Amino acid sequence: MGFMQSAAKIRAFQVIFALVICTEYWTKALARWADVDAADGMALAAATLLGAAALSGRRRRTVFAGFAALQAWYVWSNFPLTGNHRYLELFFAALFAVLDDEKEEERRLLLRSVQWTVIVVLFYSGLQKLAHGYYFQGQFLAYSLWRDSFRTALAPLVSPEELGRLSSYSGSVGDGPYLVSSPAFLVVSNAAWLLELALAPLLFFRATRPMAWIAACVFVLVTQLVARELLFGVEFVAALLLFARTDIIRRAVLPAALFLGLLVLIRLGMLPEVIFH
Amino acid sequence: MSGLKQAAVRVALVALTVWPAVHIALVKRYDVNPWKLAGWGMYSAPQLPSYVQLTCLTPDSVGRYELGSLQPELEPKLQEFLLLRRHLGRLVEPDELARALLDYYPAIDGVDVTVVEPVLNPRSGMIEERSERYEYRRRSEDMATPSVAARQRSGCR
Numbered sequence: 001m002g003f004m005q006s007a008a009k010i011r012a013f014q015v016i017f018a019l020v021i022c023t024e025y026w027t028k029a030l031a032r033w034a035d036v037d038a039a040d041g042m043a044l045a046a047a048t049l050l051g052a053a054a055l056s057g058r059r060r061r062t063v064f065a066g067f068a069a070l071q072a073w074y075v076w077s078n079f080p081l082t083g084n085h086r087y088l089e090l091f092f093a094a095l096f097a098v099l100d101d102e103k104e105e106e107r108r109l110l111l112r113s114v115q116w117t118v119i120v121v122l123f124y125s126g127l128q129k130l131a132h133g134y135y136f137q138g139q140f141l142a143y144s145l146w147r148d149s150f151r152t153a154l155a156p157l158v159s160p161e162e163l164g165r166l167s168s169y170s171g172s173v174g175d176g177p178y179l180v181s182s183p184a185f186l187v188v189s190n191a192a193w194l195l196e197l198a199l200a201p202l203l204f205f206r207a208t209r210p211m212a213w214i215a216a217c218v219f220v221l222v223t224q225l226v227a228r229e230l231l232f233g234v235e236f237v238a239a240l241l242l243f244a245r246t247d248i249i250r251r252a253v254l255p256a257a258l259f260l261g262l263l264v265l266i267r268l269g270m271l272p273e274v275i276f277h
Numbered sequence: 278m279s280g281l282k283q284a285a286v287r288v289a290l291v292a293l294t295v296w297p298a299v300h301i302a303l304v305k306r307y308d309v310n311p312w313k314l315a316g317w318g319m320y321s322a323p324q325l326p327s328y329v330q331l332t333c334l335t336p337d338s339v340g341r342y343e344l345g346s347l348q349p350e351l352e353p354k355l356q357e358f359l360l361l362r363r364h365l366g367r368l369v370e371p372d373e374l375a376r377a378l379l380d381y382y383p384a385i386d387g388v389d390v391t392v393v394e395p396v397l398n399p400r401s402g403m404i405e406e407r408s409e410r411y412e413y414r415r416r417s418e419d420m421a422t423p424s425v426a427a428r429q430r431s432g433c434r
Contacts, residue, residue: 080313080364087315091293098282105278109286116290121317124297128311128318131301133399143323143397169404171325173395177402227320 005247006111010101011057012250013114014064016238016257017096018054021067021089022047023260024231027276030267039077046070064096085232091117092239111242118239119200122216126196138180138189142166149275153226157185195219203243213243230263230276308366308394325404327363327394329355329371331378334387334414341389344378351377362392367409375413387414 025047029036036044047070053063071090075082092114099110134140144150145166155163162182169175180186199219202212217240224233234256241249265271300316303309311318331344347355354377361369371390378388390411398405 080310080361082313084313084315084317084319091289094289095286098286099278103278106282109278109283113286113290117293120294120297124301124317125319125321128297128301128304128316128321132304132311132318132322134322134397136399137402139397139399139402140320140323142402144320171323171404173404173406175404176397178397178404179402229319 006107007101009242009247009249010107010111010114011060012247012253013238013242014054014060014096015253016249017089017092017235018051018063018067019257019260020231020235020238021071021093022051023263026264027231027267030264043070043074061097061100064093068093068097085229085235088117088121089235114239114242115203118236118242119203121236122196122203123200126193126198126200129193130197135189135193138182138185139178141185141189141192142178142180143171146171149226149228154185154188157188158182192223203240209243210245213240216240216243228276231260232277234259303366303368307368309368310364310366313364323397324363325395325397327359327392329359329374330391330393332389332391333378333382333385334389334412335384336386348381351381371411372413375411379413379415387412389413 025044029040029044046066050063050066050070054060054067068090071086071093075086075090078086095110095113095117099106099113101107101110129135129140134143141150141154145154145163151167158166158180159182162180166178166180169178180189195215196219199212199216202208203216217237220233220236220240224230224236238249238252238256241252262271263276266274266276297316297318300309300311300314300318303314304311304316304318309316310324311321312324331347332341333344334341351374354374358369358371358374362371371392375388375390379385390413392409392411394407394409395404396407397403
């Protein structure tokens with residue numbers, strides 16, 4: 001990979017990354033504007049200024065040190081409620097602050113570190129599902145049918161009788177069994193953890209990487225859409241684009257920015273309400 | 278690139294790689310919430326809300342009585358405990374809550390905190406109740422402070 005190409009890829013990812021963090025702070029604040037306190041207001045202002053600085057492209061390592069400090073503050077002040085994507089953002093921002101992507105050796109380590117992080121997250125997401133055993137017989141997804149987005153996506157996979165039975169549970173003690181007999185539902189349930197476990201090593205090896213990053217992007221887009229984890233979805237898909245040989249991620253900056261803008265407009269009430277996280 | 282910088286990044290990457298394995302062990306051993314603490318276990322298990330049952334222990338003939346409602350002053354302590362418990366599992370015990378109750382009710386000589394946690398049993402697919410009981414007694418030499426020695430824990434899992 002050429003120096004210019006890998007540098008451009010990293011910068012494109014940094015722009016999307018910075019925009020995602022800004023959007024997170026803005027959409028969170030807009031959702032409960034009346035309750036925004038001084039600390040939240042300061043964090044919002046800091047995220048906005050840092051985002052603008054990241055877009056300008058100047059003093060990027062200082063900017064990402066600022067993002068790292070901001071996310072560290074967030075993790076600390078919300079611990080242990082903090083969502084995992086905040087830890088991921090803290091880690092990425094710290095990498096961007098520590099490693100200088102103007103220097104070839106550090107840029108190579110930076111790119112590999114981000115890619116390794118993506119592989120670790122994907123692998124352990126699958127391993128956790130395997131370890132806790134809620135996917136073999138569709139238990140977790142059956143339980144999640146109370147959420148509209150899961151219900152919309154999964155209802156076509158079960159018979160009306162089974163859907164009726166699973167929907168009749170209220171999540172109270174004594175409810176169940178949250179076990180599914182529909183083969184299609186079980187395939188989807190087990191594919192979730194199997195794909196995560198399989199895609200991680202496939203992303204690692206050079207020979208399988210081109211196929212793996214495309215499959216991983218599709219998989220992450222679908223799962224994050226169902227879970228309505230739209231901000232994390234944008235961030236993680238952008239990170240997966242770093243596995244591509246080409247600099248396709250540069251062409252993803254504008255669509256990502258437009259999509260994130262739409263999410264802000266939704267929170268502002270200028271577009272129809274859509275639930276997302 | 279300086280050796281220190283390279284080493285720092287490598288150590289961070291090793292920590293990032295090893296921590297989720299430790300996290301899985303913590304989930305298994307202490308019921309830590311798999312969704313939290315950077316173990317990448319989002320959507321791996323349902324999150325069901327836990328609650329507590331409080332029983333006051335008295336030295337008189339009443340013996341014990343359930344605390345039906347909590348005084349508003351004590352509510353933050355309860356909510357803080359529940360929040361920590363839901364995410365950190367059995368790494369968090371209700372010592373502070375018990376201490377606050379014993380401070381607030383000087384006439385009682387003990388408190389029983391039962392943490393009730395609904396769980397989806399992955400084998401049966403049923404939502405079951407799991408409870409853990411913590412009993413605190415005032416120490417005779419220091420009536421205001423429950424000690425670890427005076428605490429008993431029992432569980433129904």
